[in-house]
Amino acid sequence: MKPLKPNDKRLNVAEAYLDADEIDALTDVVRDGWITMGPRVDAFEKAFAARSDAQAAVAVSSCTAGLHLVLAALGIGLGDEVLVPSMTFVATVNAILYVGAKPLFVDISGPEDASISLDDARSKMSERTRAAIVVHYAGSLVPGDAWRRFAEAEGLLLIEDAAHAAGVPGAGSFGDAAVFSFYGNKNMTTAEGGMVTARDPDLLQCVRTLRSHGMTSGTFERHHKVAPRYDVTMLGWNYRMDELRAAIGLVQLARLEGWNRRRRELVDCYFDALATYCPQVRIAAGPPGQRPVHILPALLPDGIQRDDVAASLYDDGIQTSFHYPPVHQLDLYRRLCPHQYLPLTEEFGNRQITLPLHPGMTEGQVKQVARSLARCVETLSLVEEGVVL
Ligand SMILES: *Cc1c(COP(=O)(O)O)cnc(C)c1O
Numbered sequence: 001m002k003p004l005k006p007n008d009k010r011l012n013v014a015e016a017y018l019d020a021d022e023i024d025a026l027t028d029v030v031r032d033g034w035i036t037m038g039p040r041v042d043a044f045e046k047a048f049a050a051r052s053d054a055q056a057a058v059a060v061s062s063c064t065a066g067l068h069l070v071l072a073a074l075g076i077g078l079g080d081e082v083l084v085p086s087m088t089f090v091a092t093v094n095a096i097l098y099v100g101a102k103p104l105f106v107d108i109s110g111p112e113d114a115s116i117s118l119d120d121a122r123s124k125m126s127e128r129t130r131a132a133i134v135v136h137y138a139g140s141l142v143p144g145d146a147w148r149r150f151a152e153a154e155g156l157l158l159i160e161d162a163a164h165a166a167g168v169p170g171a172g173s174f175g176d177a178a179v180f181s182f183y184g185n186k187n188m189t190t191a192e193g194g195m196v197t198a199r200d201p202d203l204l205q206c207v208r209t210l211r212s213h214g215m216t217s218g219t220f221e222r223h224h225k226v227a228p229r230y231d232v233t234m235l236g237w238n239y240r241m242d243e244l245r246a247a248i249g250l251v252q253l254a255r256l257e258g259w260n261r262r263r264r265e266l267v268d269c270y271f272d273a274l275a276t277y278c279p280q281v282r283i284a285a286g287p288p289g290q291r292p293v294h295i296l297p298a299l300l301p302d303g304i305q306r307d308d309v310a311a312s313l314y315d316d317g318i319q320t321s322f323h324y325p326p327v328h329q330l331d332l333y334r335r336l337c338p339h340q341y342l343p344l345t346e347e348f349g350n351r352q353i354t355l356p357l358h359p360g361m362t363e364g365q366v367k368q369v370a371r372s373l374a375r376c377v378e379t380l381s382l383v384e385e386g387v388v389l
Helices: 020-032 039-051 063-073 090-098 118-124 144-154 201-211 219-223 243-277 306-315 331-336 343-351 363-384
Strands: 057-060 081-085 102-106 108-110 113-116 129-135 157-161 177-181 194-198 296-299 352-355
Touching: 020 243, 039 057, 039 194, 039 243, 057 063, 057 201, 063 090, 063 157, 063 177, 063 194, 063 201, 081 090, 081 113, 090 102, 090 129, 102 118, 108 343, 113 118, 113 129, 118 144, 129 144, 144 157, 177 201, 194 201, 243 296, 243 363, 306 352, 306 363, 343 352
Parallel strands: 081 102, 081 129, 129 157, 157 177
Antiparallel strands: 057 194, 108 113, 177 194, 296 352
């Protein structure tokens, strides 16, 4: 479980866990000599599908690539609109632009609920709206039944950005397609990589074809045939996963459930520790009752300078991060989609701070974070009130 190369003493927001098993898996690939998409990618797809209650899965080079492929395979393009939260990583929204469609930014559900608001989504729709992308922020699932009903009633395609929710039961269960990420800071990693699951086998087959230039057969199949032939049936991309990454993915996948269990224990510990030491700071992720499992998003009291909190925690050896700067406020999107006003997202985006969460942490470290946070929030509050220290 420990990283082979221990990091500096700082407590990081996220940490990848790789050990001798990943080294062995990589060595096996190199020894076998087949390094591009082949039997290990196939095995990884099957193992991932089995663990996510999906019929099948398609491995891709990243979650971003997977989102692009899903939108393309669903036929979303020029003139279409796609509902999407602004409280997400920019890649979710970029994928909409890749296919020439227009993002419709949707606010979050409440001051402490960063999940995409169904009511706001309904109010933003027009005749051109074809799809909605929901994000399982922090690994807290959006209410799947409600979103499924909404999509069916409105004739919308529904896509789950499940980048935060690998191994979370129910993720990928209600959308037309779901995309997972295996980037280095996610619940499991292949360094770079992603996975697509879908309800409709034809849709998944289309994603499979688009992943590799729109070709009717893969390199591995052609390599093992006497007369290699292929046709190209649609405009695709090179978004393949390779055998080295799939080999790491197989090792990581076997550990995912245990890691997520440990993450949940640590999140429970965070709830207790913050309530004890620092009740002014609240944990905010998804809908009420849904606890985070990927990142630990905390909501600072109104009026506290967040950068000062981050600097003070840093001095105590604790790294923090922000999830996320709202996408509609990023320079590119301010230019492309001007005059957006998402009050809850903007407020959340100003007050949110992400605290360390990864399965190798101890309860003692969680308490240390809570105490450090309590100290600096108290000091900064006094400064705000003009007390000379
Ligand atoms: C990480 C992330 C992505 C992108 O994943 P990659 O695998 O790095 O492309 C997309 N959406 C969300 C919400 C993410 O956190």
